[in-house]
Amino acid sequence: MKRFRTILAFVPRYKRTIIFGFLCLMGSRGIALYLPQILRRAVNEIDRGENLDLSVMGEAALAIIVLSVFLAMFHFGMRWFLITTSRKLERDLRNRIYSHLLTLTSSFFHHRATGDLMSRASSDVEQVRQALGPGVMYISNTIFMVPIALVLMLGMSAPLTLFSLIPLLGIAVLTKLLAPRMHVHSKRVQEAAADLSTRAQESFAGARVVKVFAREENEIEEFGKVAGGYLDASMGMARLRAVLRPSLQALEGIGSLVLLLVGGRYVGEAELTIGDLLAFFAYQRMLIWPMIAVGWVIALFQRGAAAMALIDEILAVGPDVRDPDDPIEEGPIRGEIEFRDLTFAYNGSPVLENISVKVPAGTSLAIVGHTGSGKSTLVELLLHMYPVPSGAVFIDGVDLNRYALRHLRGAIGYVPQETVLFSNTLRANITFGLDHATEEEVVAAAARSRLSADLEDLPKGFDTMLGERGVNLSGGQKQRAALARAIIRNPPILILDDSFSSVDTGTEEEILRELREVMRERTTILISHRVSTVQNADRIIVLEEGRIVEAGSHAELLGLGGNYAEMERLQRLEDELESLK
Amino acid sequence: MTDWPEDETLGKAYDATLIRRLLRYVRPYRGLVGLASIFLLVISFLDLVPFELIKLAVDGPIAAYLKSEIGRDGFLSELTNLTLIFGGVVLIGFVTRGAHMWTVEYLGQRVMVDIRREVFTKVQRLSLRFFDRNPVGRLVTRVVSDVEALYQALSMGIVSIFGDLVKIVAIVAVLLFINWGLALWMSALLPLMFAVSLRFRNKARQGYRNVRREVARVNATVQESITGMRVIQIFSREKRAAAELEGLSDDLYRAHAGTILHFAWFFPAVELFFALAQALLIYVGARYVVNAELTVGEFMQFWFMISLIFEPIRNLSEQYNVMQSAMASSERLFKILDRDELVANPARPLPLTTEGFRGEIEFEHVWFAYRGENWVLEDVSFKAEAGSSIALVGATGAGKTSIISLISRLYDVQRGRILLDGKDILEYDKYELRRTISVVLQDVFLFAGDVLENIRLGKSEIPEERAIEAARAVNASRFIEKLDGGYRAPVLERGATLSVGQKQLLAFARALAFDPRVLILDEATSSIDTETEVLIQGALTRLMKGRTSLIIAHRLSTIRSCDRILVMHHGRIRESGTHRELIRKDGIYHRLYELQAL
Structure with a gap:
């Protein structure tokens, strides 16, 4: 977090909004975690078959609706307060970079490409925001949800909790391992796309020369190769995705499978109710995204920190021409x-x-x-x-x-x-x-x-x-x-x-x-x-x-x-x- | 600030003519399409199986064992069997899903490469007039972004629409099968969910558009300020510039806040729907349970199914936009593919053989304009006898370059004729013509490959020895041999590592290796060190010997070595003669000479 010092300096202005945001986050996650408990009771009631008490079911349905309305409100507040704040921080950082650039002199701009400065003010700022906005929000979500869910699950069955955690940890490890590789591949695809543009650009800009030398066929062949390179890069990415997505899906499947095998046995042996089992399924599904978020957010933070360093480098440069400490009094100048x-x-x-x-x-x-x-x-x-x-x-x-x-x-x-x-x-x-x-x-x-x-x-x-x-x-x-x-x-x-x-x-x-x-x-x-x-x-x-x-x-x-x-x-x-x- | 025009105007998401034309590109990959569809159906089926298994377990062995209807061994073996099937489903699902993703991506990428190549090829064949009218940036966008939009439509759009529909239908079918009454109750929520998703999509799209517009404004302003920083500082505008950007930043923030708002209500809305569905399931479902029309396993299966149905609905509403932009892109692409701005080639071209070809060039009252009646050449007539050399001189814009373009048929003349060996050049094959004439341009065209390939220009019939001999004859061998790899040294970034003089020598070697009857040369104006200059002059004399040469000359030594000088001024030939004759005349040539503007 220390590496984000520059942007964190703007945080105090939005202290209240951020606190509200986190309160909403806790509220919405808290309710979300409680809902399976209602479901659990309802299912246990249903398990009584024809003898079930309809009024219990009515109460459960009503509770779900009422709580969900609150959940929706809190969820709305969480997104609104936290994400708008991240956009405000982004705005402040961009303004800061810009007003800093305005103080710098020609000697600074001489040896810096406009494109580089542009990416500082646009894409780098965006990377920092992604770390501080969605990054912080999702990781807070994980940090808040996982312990509570664990406590609730442990309350139902300790061994089953342990079993259901195995695939979840697998998900976290998998995303942590593959997220950086995903990034490498997406960079490669971007580069290949840039090659494609450059190649087309060069060829079209040199149309005259190409025609004079009757080189059309060779240009077409060359472009074909570059287009093929783009295909290869994209397929590299696709291969990784074709492993990652199905793996995540499979891990989720294994999670259900374990619950069915182990949980089903406990239910059969009357150590667990059928409602408990469904609640386990619900919690396991609820935890998948927070687990994916772990690996993903780490990557976001790394990229954000790198972008922040580039921005700080610019902000560290001072102007080599500034106002004198005791300027002469402002008055009309004759012009000698x-x-x-x-x-x-x-x-x-x-x-x-x-x-x-x-x-x-x-x-x-x-x-x-x-x-x-x-x-x-x-x-x-x-x-x-x-x-x-x-x-x-x-x-x-x-x-x-x-x-x-x-x-x-x-x-x-x-x-x-x-x-x-x-x-x-x-x-x-x-x-x-x-x-x-x-x-x-x-x-x-x-x-x-x-x-x-x-x-x-x-x-x-x-x-x-x-x-x-x-x-x-x-x-x-x-x-x-x-x-x-x-x-x-x-x-x-x-x-x-x-x-x-x-x-x-x-x-x-x-x-x-x-x-x-x-x-x-x-x-x-x-x-x-x-x-x-x-x-x-x-x-x-x-x-x-x-x-x-x-x-x-x-x-x-x-x-x-x-x-x-x-x-x-x-x-x-x-x-x-x-x-x- | 006034309004910023919107770049994207989106129209229909489905246009039968366009779709039919697009499908032509997919046809070669019918096999892959079939495979992808099968994978998709398998996945849609497998995704639903686990919940059936859970139901079977709950209503079967678990319930039976609880009621002590079966023994422990029976219970465990049945449970294990179901789990084994479950494991098989997970495994097959893993493989099929991966294969499906790969196939769809490969299909989309292949089609994209095909379309991209076709568009690029088409653009290459269009005449230079097309390039004059269309900015390079726009053409690049066609080849890169528009084709990309088509790919998106193909691999995400069409395939995914099909997949999502299958999923929704399958889920609803299963629910109806378990308990049609309860399923109908639940289905009441579907249209509502779809409407909400669609509304979110439309709002979000508008929001994204606002964001894009504001981002463009902020970026344009920052970019302009960076390039115009001196002016801002000299006019002491720093404070106001900062205030202006803060204003734009605020606008951008508001645009972002707009999209955040849409997402902030949409995700909770989805959760609310799920809650509603659960409440309905509990409340209505309980009644079916009381009447023994629903088991607890079926109840669970219902619960799982309703948690699955949101994703395909959300996806479907997203595909609408993908299809819209794909339609717009394909329309733009087809417009290029349907163009026929070509420099016409004769149906039965005259043969241009090396034997018997003399290389006599004649301009007969040639008039030429790039646009309308802005004549660049006015009534130009001259004749270059076979084997003679002509120097073209004149100030910038006098029309010298246009003469070169016309001989190579980059453009066709409006009036008059250009004759090669007494025949109108329109009667020859244009590629043949361009290959017969060696043109050395100011900016030497080098392509990726090694030095030797650049001399032979991909013509394998030129033996390696002849290429090397040519390089030696024009004094290019010295620097080439010093390169890392000599003649096999790769040419990087279109020759950025070579000096202007070196590139010039390389171009000379290329021209000599081709041994053309006609040589056209646009001499480089840039300063070249004296040593190279001497090498170039020597090479030039050797190159011109025995060929019809037309040279846009900038160096006195070059001009002097030509048989005749033509002085161009404002699109006309104003003077003609040898250097000595023209100097004596005290006209345009004399002044150009004094100004060192030759």
Whole structure:
């Protein structure tokens, strides 16, 4: 149980419900165990044949009905209180994992597959719940029922109790032995099914190649083999099941057989009544499931503990960027940015070296350079997405590390290179960074981002759902929506990280013209491959392998005749080629 | 959040046409079906025998011995005899039950493999246009999940429905036989029980659907947040994101609570029915006992029987859903099987023999679009003389790849003709055509098998020596011999362990081993280390010698070694000539050259 510490921490909240649940469990099991006693008396009465007392039978029937109504109520309460609690615990654990993930930084997500994190939050949580919900319920059931049943059976006949226990123990041992093997087989079947999907996926995705090489027959043959592998795995599972189920059934049969042989003899010798014998049959049947549960629950606990360990591993990771202990007072930020001899390494390899550049408030800085030259990292440091060395980055003359994250990021409008929009309405995506936004603000932001015209194509305008289950925007539309999301916050600093790659040049120019108006009072950082985007910036820096190799205005850099000038020349050629229609 | 569309629309659980078509797949396994049915009947019978034995014991030797009608020895031997029969029943039941489970599973799995292979084969034969229209994910679902649903219908549905019906009928029959009056009393409960089970099933199904929908929403949100974590943090949305998920989590909890509720009333309801049945048995049964119409053994047998009848009733109500989803799946599968989007093959194709085949290619005013009138190729005409080499250059999207697709007949042209040795390619057998032309694509296609098999592409008529010779000629032998196992080294995960350059060389070896008259090559754009680059260039020259070659070229050295260059731009051939001629022209080629965009 110690291994479930993380989730057990949520248990006290539901103490009362859980106590009710267990009371119901005891109530329902108690009645269930008492019912055979009534049956026993009735049968003994029946054994008197024609002399039986009808009123006794009437009372017995009535007792069974009345008690069963209570039994049903308790049973309902047991399931309701206990299982809903396990679902609540599951919910709490999932929320805990999620809110923990929200605090973790890029360095965490970089080397972890989304699929792995997803299984932590879904299937692993479910495994933990299965151990704590049904697992605990069934094992409590066993623990509560077995001793009482034993006492009741012993009260009727001690030797017969011993005999009837033998097959029951067999059932417990059998499930304990076979449950893990069942799990192995079901894993194997899952893997074979995954192979099947992968194979079909590869083959269909490569349809073109398959056809060019006239490889259809071989693909079909290969797929046939994989399908055969799935059959083999499934049959492996089936063989085990074909042993397990009949064995359980046979053990149950042997149980009845023993009762008939031994019990029948006691009845014949008048050491036991016929009612006792039927009660024995009833108890034996009642105990079969609790016995199966023993083996089954052990397996559930093992799997749950393994899943819990994986979850705990994630929860143990702390964020490497957090709010400072004494942040500077939250106030308006003007937007002066300075990098002072900034050197930054990621995972031991240097990404930025000796970067020094000052951007006065209200001016613009453009960064150009090849992929991997460190452009994006530079602005990500400004956003404090990675730990920033102290004394290297300043905003309004104050070290970046002294700003609370919310304060700092609230002052920056960021349009990322890869546009991420969420499956929500367009409006919700635009107002993503705001708590409240008026209709006018949304309309204005959309207009400035040149999104207004596209709205006509969307079935519900701003309230159109985006993403997988809604409308898919084009690359350019997505980028413009991301721009609207950034500028609606009215930030003193705007960062555009290659944000117009999918927007055509004409529209880009319109947007930039509009932005120039908006950003007159603000600081802008522009990252781009296009000369047309950066040429009007107050200052341009060229990055190469993490170092600034050229810096100056458009005219100055052209005069230098270096990287920037070459980039400009190639750009011109490309434009010429494009205009050749 | 707006409504999430429901993926599954379920219809009928029984559709005669579909069932008849499905049964065609079962026919080959008639023997197994017969065997399974026999096993089933035997089990249903054996399951009831023990209770008859108990009754016989109670009313027979036990009662007799109690009344001292028989002696101790007689009593014990009779009791032992009954127990021995009981033991036999348990043993035969054990074997038969195992055999039945195995047979049913095997039957279902075999049929599933058959259908799966047939669907996969069909999809393989469909034209590329079909693939353009159907997302890969959807096709995978057909082959995997939909076929699985059919299996469920077969091994759990049909067989189990039959079995459950047999069980119910058998139990009721036995009860009627013992005491029809009491049995009728008890039977009054049956329809009620069935109704309750059915109601539970429907409620539970709705509940499961709600749960599935909410799970999908939670998972989608978590997944989106993980991929968009940076944006969430940059826009300081952490608190609201957490609150949103808590909201969704609560919804999911409520959906779960809904299903828990259904189960929480259903199981007690079953217990209540059992109690009701017991009370009836005691109360009404007592009257029959008084009139000496029911013995205590029969009473016990009644008790055992009513405890058995719940399971088949519950199962039956469950099968309805299995059948429903199976019908929906089979409809989707048959839709694929009934498709005929094929690239047509001529009824009497022209022979394509190596002898006398020259390999002259000609495009005659070819127009082509993937969709409607969005022309990818517009009025393209050119002729590649037998044995000559042509380099195709142009920016991405200029239409170079489409030319390759058309020669291999992955698509058919809308207007114009493509001629091979002066005959329209539509007149040849398409597989023959594809085999005659060697195509080397950018992403080299390697399949599971060893290196040698990958060079011979499963053509056993290519002798091993020739394959190895080809590998040597294109400089592939060096790296192959270094592999663990050399030519017999297995290719893992479609060649993920090999470098781009190595794969390219392997593809060259394959092309050379086939010794085709026509070579089509899409040169890899990815950067390759200089050493390999030199090897590749040498190999390429050897490969092109004496063959009609059409090359989408990205390297200047490759382009220069071709007899003629065709410059594609926006779906048209805009320039044509040798490298020197084109450079002098100061047109598109010149600019591409300067941009290093060749």
